[in-house]
Amino acid sequence: MALKKHISYQWRLFIPLITTIWALIIGMALWQANKERNYQADKLRAQLSLINDRIIDAYETEFNPQAYFKFVSTSFQKMPEYDLIRISVYKDKSLIYNIGEIVSLTDDEISHDSGLTTEAGEEDLAVDQESDHSNDYFYYKATTSDDGRLEVLTAVPVNDLLRKASLPDYKIWVVLVAIAIFLTVLSYYTTRYLGTNVRILRDFAVNAANDRNYKPDLSKVPHDELGEITRQIAHMHTNLTQALENTKREHEVALHAMNEKARLKRQLTNNINHELKTPVGVIKGYLDTIIENPDMGSEARDRFILKAQEHVNRLVNLMNDVSSLTRLDEGSSIINTEEIDFHDVVYSVVSDCTESGMLGELSFVYDIPLNCRINGNFNLLTGMLNNLVKNARLHSKGTECGIRLIGEDAKFYTFVFYDNGVGVSEEHIPHLFDRFYRVDSGRTRKAGGTGLGLPIVQNTVLAHGGTIEISNRQEGGLQFTFTLPKAIQHSDS
Numbered sequence: 190m191a192l193k194k195h196i197s198y199q200w201r202l203f204i205p206l207i208t209t210i211w212a213l214i215i216g217m218a219l220w221q222a223n224k225e226r227n228y229q230a231d232k233l234r235a236q237l238s239l240i241n242d243r244i245i246d247a248y249e250t251e252f253n254p255q256a257y258f259k260f261v262s263t264s265f266q267k268m269p270e271y272d273l274i275r276i277s278v279y280k281d282k283s284l285i286y287n288i289g290e291i292v293s294l295t296d297d298e299i300s301h302d303s304g305l306t307t308e309a310g311e312e313d314l315a316v317d318q319e320s321d322h323s324n325d326y327f328y329y330k331a332t333t334s335d336d337g338r339l340e341v342l343t344a345v346p347v348n349d350l351l352r353k354a355s356l357p358d359y360k361i362w363v364v365l366v367a368i369a370i371f372l373t374v375l376s377y378y379t380t381r382y383l384g385t386n387v388r389i390l391r392d393f394a395v396n397a398a399n400d401r402n403y404k405p406d407l408s409k410v411p412h413d414e415l416g417e418i419t420r421q422i423a424h425m426h427t428n429l430t431q432a433l434e435n436t437k438r439e440h441e442v443a444l445h446a447m448n449e450k451a452r453l454k455r456q457l458t459n460n461i462n463h464e465l466k467t468p469v470g471v472i473k474g475y476l477d478t479i480i481e482n483p484d485m486g487s488e489a490r491d492r493f494i495l496k497a498q499e500h501v502n503r504l505v506n507l508m509n510d511v512s513s514l515t516r517l518d519e520g521s522s523i524i525n526t527e528e529i530d531f532h533d534v535v536y537s538v539v540s541d542c543t544e545s546g547m548l549g550e551l552s553f554v555y556d557i558p559l560n561c562r563i564n565g566n567f568n569l570l571t572g573m574l575n576n577l578v579k580n581a582r583l584h585s586k587g588t589e590c591g592i593r594l595i596g597e598d599a600k601f602y603t604f605v606f607y608d609n610g611v612g613v614s615e616e617h618i619p620h621l622f623d624r625f626y627r628v629d630s631g632r633t634r635k636a637g638g639t640g641l642g643l644p645i646v647q648n649t650v651l652a653h654g655g656t657i658e659i660s661n662r663q664e665g666g667l668q669f670t671f672t673l674p675k676a677i678q679h680s681d682s
Contacts, residue, residue, distance in 0.1 A: 200384075202384065203376060203377060203380040206376050206380065207373055207377075210369065210372045210373065210376065211369060214365055214368065214369040217365065218361075218362065221361055221365075230328065233345065234330055237328065237329075237330035237343040240341075240343055241331075241341040241343055242332065243257060244278060244286075244339075244341045245334045245339055248280075248339050249334065249335070274289055274343070274345050275291070275342075275344045275345070275346075276288040276289065276292075276341070277292040277293075277341070277342045277343075278339065278340070278341050279294050279340040279341075279342070280338055280339050280340075281338050282294065282340075292329075292343070294340060294342065327345060327346055327347065328345045328347060329342075329343070329344045329345075330342075330344075331343075390418070475493040475494070475497040476497060478493060479493055479494070524652050525566060526566050526653070527566075527567075528563075528677075529562070529563060529565055529567050529570075529676075530559070530560060530561060531557055531561045531562070531563050531604075532559050532560070532561050534571055534574065535555045535557050535574065536555075537571060538571055538574040538575060538578065539553050539555060542578055547579065547582065548578065551581060551582055551585075551587070551589060551590055552588065552590075553578065553589075553591060554589065556592075556593035556594065557593065557594055562675070563675060564653075564673075564675065564676045565653050565673060565674070569649050570649065570653075573645065573646050573650070574592070574606075576645055576646050577590075577606045577646055577669060580643060580646075581608040581610065584610070584628070585609075585611065586610045586611050587608045587609040587610030587666055588609060589608065589609045590606070590607065590608040590609075591606070591607060592605065592607075593605060595670075597675070599675075601655065601672040601674055602672065602673050602675060603670065603671075604670070604672070605668050605670045605671075606669040607662060607666060607667065607668040608666040608668075609662075609664070609666045610665065610667065611666070612661040612662065612665060612667050613628055613661070613667065615661070618660070621659050622643050622644055622646075623644070624641060624644045625640035625641070626640065627640060650671045650672075650673070653673055655671055655673045655674065656672050657669060657670070657671035658670045658671070
């Protein structure tokens with residue numbers, strides 16, 4: 190089956206519009222032609238009526254109308270369109286004067302014999318008519334005197350000249366045709382303009398539907414209402430495309446985060462299993478030795494028990510670190526925070542480390558002002574600093590560690606924790622926050638580290654909404670630069 194030919198929007202506008210315009214012009218022309226024809230007919234009838242009235246006036250004043258008849262005959266002879274005019278005057282039903290052919294007084298005779306068709310006219314029963322009968326066509330007027338004795342009948346045959354005289358002025362036709370042509374041209378360019386705008390909008394819609402990344406050339410869009418609609422739709426398309434791209438990226442990021450989280454959990458599980466094997470195996474070995482040797486000396490037995498206890502403590506630390514890390518992985522939504530003075534947190538850590546001997550040969554210095562108020566969790570921040578101190582003691586090989594405030598802005602304080610040790614090679618720095626990552630795999634395990642201390646530090650800072658970075662110091666050692674959120678400051682009322 191053949192497909193219907195597509196008609197453009199321009200022609201679907203133009204055809205009905207121009208059809209309506211030409212119909213109005215033609216209707217106006219026909220109305221004007223009929224109006225002009227009726228005007229010319231009324232004009233002729235008025236002339237015929239004037240003739241009749243003059244004749245009746247002459248009769249009523251007892252004036253001989255012969256001279257007037259001669260005047261009328263001579264006047265109309267000079268006007269070819271009024272050739273063969275007929276005037277018949279009846280007195281008491283008898284013909285007394287006549288010009289041209291006799292006009293019958295009887296209506297029937299007028300209608301049938303002379304080809305004149307009667308039509309009721311004025312209240313004095315004068316007959317005023319146009320007739321198109323056989324080959325004769327007349328303008329006819331009958332007038333009766335006041336006393337009813339005198340009747341004047343006038344008729345003019347309609348020839349070609351009279352027909353032409355009754356036609357509308359050609360200038361009117363020229364004007365109407367000119368108007369029609371002007372409106373046609375105007376309609377064409379108007380509909381073409383609208384059609385162009387619609388075509389631009391259609392092309393944009395088609396291209397946008399087929400290509401999500403389509404970029405329309407808005408320079409070709411006109412600056413009007415329809416053009417503004419096109420621009421707004423283009424902007425909506427651009428914004429929608431951008432939103433879809435953002436959603437896609439966010440989905441990819443979220444999916445990557447989920448995959449990464451699952452990978453880390455698998456890695457954490459595998460690492461935990463690996464880390465548990467060594468202390469559990471050692472503890473089992475010591476206990477088996479004690480059980481299998483009941484006669485073992487008390488000194489050896491105590492030594493084995495102390496070694497087993499060290500590895501039990503290592504297991505306890507590992508499980509605590511895993512618990513802390515698991516809680517931090519859940520995010521900041523489950524962490525209770527309050528307004529605390531970070532100076533008190535640091536002071537508490539320094540005191541505990543000094544009393545417990547955790548510092549060893551290290552000295553711990555700090556420069557944190559009083560009323561350094563942050564929004565945080567006291568226990569988590571305490572654990573974070575303890576892990577930093579423990580990392581410095583186990584790995585820095587330095588003599589000093591410390592923490593100080595180095596800056597602030599409207600929302601965050603910036604701190605640095607440092608040591609004066611040997612630092613680490615640059616290739617290891619990006620991995621120091623990786624779980625169970627070891628610069629020296631053997632040394633850490635022997636020193637008692639779990640491999641989760643620095644990941645806990647990182648997750649603690651992130652859970653508080655801050656940031657943290659690791660770098661080597663120019664003067665030697667490592668430094669951890671991190672931010673913590675300020676407590677909300679309430680203005681005095």
